[in-house]
Every structure is written in structure tokens, then in C-alpha cells.
């Protein structure tokens with residue numbers, strides 16, 4: 001059927017099997033299969049021995065994923081990594097391994113409550129964990145590290161292409177609000193050698209940041225501050241909010257933005273790095289991530305009109321939406 005569009009029932013079966021594919025990708029990522037293939041192809045049986053898996057079961061998982069371009073069966077039962085499969089190895093610059101593991105270990109089960117969530121308007125993750133996701137996460141140290149690693153995956157693999165749109169006109173003290181381990185901030189600072197910065201996130205998250213900032217060569221220019229952006233935010237003349245506001249509903253987002261306005265004062269510059277959902281049927285990564293926000297948090301992905309409305313309401317002027325070569329835009333604004 002090469003070159004032909006598959007009949008709708010077949011396409012639908014493939015879409016419905018998406019949960020199986022996500023689990024199979026998790027299995028190979030968690031077992032460390034792609035890491036074992038970085039130096040060259042291996043027979044499934046040898047791989048199973050190396051990673052501690054059942055040879056027949058692993059071969060069947062690899063065969064399925066090879067049919068999707070993640071591996072390549074270079075000889076009967078022998079598998080190689082493809083460029084797509086490389087993104088599940090640990091040290092690849094576009095690695096999504098932490099994201100693969102984090103999503104399946106913390107997001108997969110809550111999605112089982114999506115039907116109830118959509119019926120009632122409740123957050124599926126709250127139904128699963130019994131409390132808001134970030135509250136639950138704060139008591140799971142291994143998952144905090146994995147979540148922060150997943151954010152760094154998204155920075156290195158996707159957000160890096162948005163850095164040049166964070167123009168920092170005249171900014172000398174930049175505050176990255178909800179900046180995780182500083183992966184994105186480090187890229188921005190590398191492009192602006194005279195700027196100093198504050199990395200602000202929850203105390204248990206910034207506790208691990210100095211290591212990552214040192215590895216990225218910017219530790220001497222960054223002060224790490226722990227706290228909640230719902231209470232207060234450190235002072236500066238420039239602010240980054242990267243993939244933060246989409247986690248929260250309008251009321252909560254206005255609360256965070258209000259604290260930025262208070263901390264920065266008139267003239268402070270804001271750079272919001274987020275998806276801007278296009279109208280109509282246009283496919284966009286933001287439409288998929290909106291389901292993550294719907295099931296896991298109170299947030300949402302927003303359209304250009306919604307972003308402008310939110311920033312106007314919070315007291316920002318000169319709102320400009322800059323598309324980047326990535327699925328994310330940089331929305332810049334100035335405290336009025």
C-alpha cells in the first residue's frame with residue numbers, strides 16, 4: 001500500500017494503538033537499549049542479555065519499532081539505531097529519553113482518568129494522585145530529577161532554536177521564573193555574555209541546578225533562588241517564563257504575571273516562550289501538549305488572541321509575538 005493513503009479504519013487502528021507504541025518506546029528507553037546500539041548493530045538476543053530482558057519479548061518490541069523507523073533490522077534479528085532511535089539514547093544532543101521515561105511513569109496512568117475529567121471538568125491527574133501534580137511531584141525525588149531532565153531534553157532538542165528570539169534589549173539582570181535546572185537560561189546566557197541572571201524555581205528543584213549550570217559553563221553568572229512564584233519573584237530588569245504559564249489557568253497565570261510586574265516594575269522586559277495555537281485544523285505540537293495540560297494541570301495552550309488578552313490584563317504593553325524555527329514562539333512585552 002506504499003504511496004497510498006491508508007483506509008480510515010486502518011488509520012484509526014494505528015491511532016488507537018498509540019498507547020502501545022508509547023509504552024514500547026518507554027520499554028526500550030528504560031532498558032537502555034538505544035545506549036547499547038550507539039556503537040553499532042547487535043542481535044536482539046545479545047541485546048536482551050546486556051539489558052536484562054527476555055530475548056523473544058525484546059525482539060518483538062524491536063521488530064514493531066523497526067516498522068516505525070525507530071530501529072532498523074540490518075540482518076535477520078539484528079538491529080541498528082536510526083536517527084529517530086538515537087533520540088532515545090542518553091547522551092544524544094536531541095535526546096528525549098528522560099521525557100519518554102517521565103511521561104510513561106508519571107503521566108500515563110493519570111490519562112486513564114481523562115474520560116472522567118472531560119465529563120466533570122476535573123483534572124485527571126488530581127483524580128489519580130489525589131492532589132495537584134506539582135504537589136505530588138515534590139515528594140518524589142527521583143521523578144523530580146526525571147521531570148527536570150525531561151525539561152532539559154525539550155530545551156536541547158527543541159527550545160534551543162528559540163534562543164535567538166530572546167533578544168534581551170538592554171537587560172542586565174535576567175530572572176528565569178520556573179527555570180528548572182537552568183538548561184534554557186544557560187543557552188540564553190551563552191548568547192549574551194554581559195548579562196547576569198537569577199534562576200528561580202521551587203526550592204527542591206533549584207537545589208540540583210548548580211551542577212547543571214556548572215556543566216553548561218555559566219554557574220559564575222547565575223544566582224539560584226528557591227521559592228514559589230505565587231508568593232514573590234526576585235527583582236530584575238528582564239524575565240523569562242518558558243513553558244510555565246501554559247501549566248496554569250488564566251487566574252493563576254495572572255497571579256504569576258502580577259508578581260513579575262511587581263518585582264520588575266515599569267520598563268521591565270518579559271520573554272514568554274510558549275506554543276501559540278494556530279486557528280482551524282492546522283496540525284501543531286501545541287494542540288497535542290494541550291491534552292497534557294488538560295489531563296495533568298489546570299493550564300492550557302493559548303492562541304495569539306488569548307496570549308495578548310492575558311498580557312494586556314496583567315499590565316504589559318508592546319506585546320510582540322515572534323515565531324521561531326521551532327513549534328514555540330517568543331512573546332515579548334514590557335511592563336507598562
Ligand SMILES: C[S@@+](CC[C@H](N)C(=O)[O-])C[C@H]1O[C@@H](n2cnc3c(N)ncnc32)[C@H](O)[C@@H]1O
Nearest residue numbers: 151178179180201202205227228229230242243
Ligand atoms: C514545564 S516546567 C518548565 C521548565 C523550564 N522553564 C523550561 O522551559 O524547561 C515548569 C516549571 O515550573 C516550576 N514550578 C511549578 N510550580 C512552581 C511554583 N509555585 N513556583 C516556582 N516554580 C514552580 C516547576 O518546578 C518546573 O520547573
